[in-house]
Amino acid sequence: MPTASTGLHHITAIATDPQRNVDFYQTALGLRLVKKTVNFDSPDTYHLYFGNESGEPGTLVTFFPWPGTPPGRRGTGQTTTVALSVPEGSLGWWRNHLSALGVETGEPVTRSGEEVLTVRDPDGLMLEVAAHPTGDSRPAWEDGTVPVEHAIRGLHSVTLTEAGYEHTATLLTETMGFRCVDEADGRFGFVTGDGGPGARVDVVCAPESPRGLVAAGTVHHIAFRVADDDQQQRWRETLVDKGFNVTPILDRKYFHSIYFREPGGVLFEMATDQPGFTVDEPLLELGRALKLPPWLEPDRATIERALPDLRSPGPDDPVTFDTPQS
Structure with a gap:
């Protein structure tokens, strides 16, 4: 058996306008x-990676921005919420900050002993800002727009909505090394490792809900951390032996990946921690230039013509958002 995953590596969602996506995140x-690159399987669209200073695994929220994509539908067989980790006591600051930018939030609530604030991004993706009572030691990006004492540390958790939770729970606990730590009102909490931020998956059992539709404003897939290539190979063999339809190991340049669908239909990825984002540009210059894998470099001119212009907003740029609610 491979070593249990230490938690979430990244989530990838679908957006529409790439500039608005950059402005918001x-x-x-x-x-x-x-990292500003392209979808390796569809290089006429960007693949944008957001995280902490170095893009450490577990801090990453990534997007395929396809202009003109119709809105998706939240429902079963889908990752319906992405929670981001912030320091305890920061939710009031976040609510004021987002309100000043025209971003509406829900009322703060307490769930599983944690403070949670709900917000949607401009495409309707359901996000939560969550404060873990034991804190989060991961470093925030200190040169961002948010004071470091309130800044996002990385992924906190994801919520899967399923027509039935039992088979998904079995995969998480008997194969992936998670353990169930709480349950209330049809929501089951699973953690791995130390159970801190970035190591939690919630599964909501909602048999009355419609099937979800993956399109704009929804999550495309979620990725779990794998230590190295040897563990990756072991994970693939184990999952195949369990009857899952698993892709070959794919070179994503910044990590190596396999993909499969869990029993409820959510697309899972297992992604290695290495080689990381400094493999093709230095730390201080991350995200500035369009980076392509070697096999797409011969098509760079064609790819660049197909992509819209994209710039990073400056600190004094006036930016506000009209974010959808429910």
Whole structure:
């Protein structure tokens, strides 16, 4: 058996306008654009990675921005919420900050002993800002728009909505090394490792809900951390032996990946921690230039013509957002 995953590596969602996507995640949420590349399987669209200063695994929120994509529908067989980790006592600051930018938020609530604030991004993706009572030692990006004492530390958790939770729970606990730590009102909380921020998956059992539709404003897939290539190979063999339809190991340049669908239909990825985002540009220059894998470099001119212009907002740029609610 492979070593249990230590938690979430990244989530990838679908957006529409790439410039608005950059404006929101850099200006409103204070994350760093750590890599500007393309969808390797569809290089006529960007793949944008946001995270902490170095794009550490577990801090990453990434997007395929396809202009003109119709809105998706939240429902079963889908990752319906992405929670981001902030320091305890920061939710009041976040609510005021987002309100000043025209971003509406829900009322703060307490769930599983944690403070949670709900917000949607400009495409309707459901986000939560969550404060773990034991804190989060991961470094925030200190040069962002958010004061470091309130800044996002990385992923906190994801919520899967399922028509039935049992088979998904079995995969998480018997194969992936998670353990169930709480349950209330049809929401089951699973953690791995030390159970801190970035190591939690919630599964909501909602048999009455419609099937979800993956399109704009929804999550495309979620990725879990794998230590190295040897563990990656072991994970693939284990999952195949369990009857899952698993892709070959794919070179994503900044990590190596396999993909499969869990029993409820959510697309899972297992992604290695290495080689990381400084493999093709230095730390201080992350996210500034369009980076392509070697096999797409011969098509650079064609790819660049197909992509819209994209710039990072400056600290004094007036940016506000009209974010959808429910």
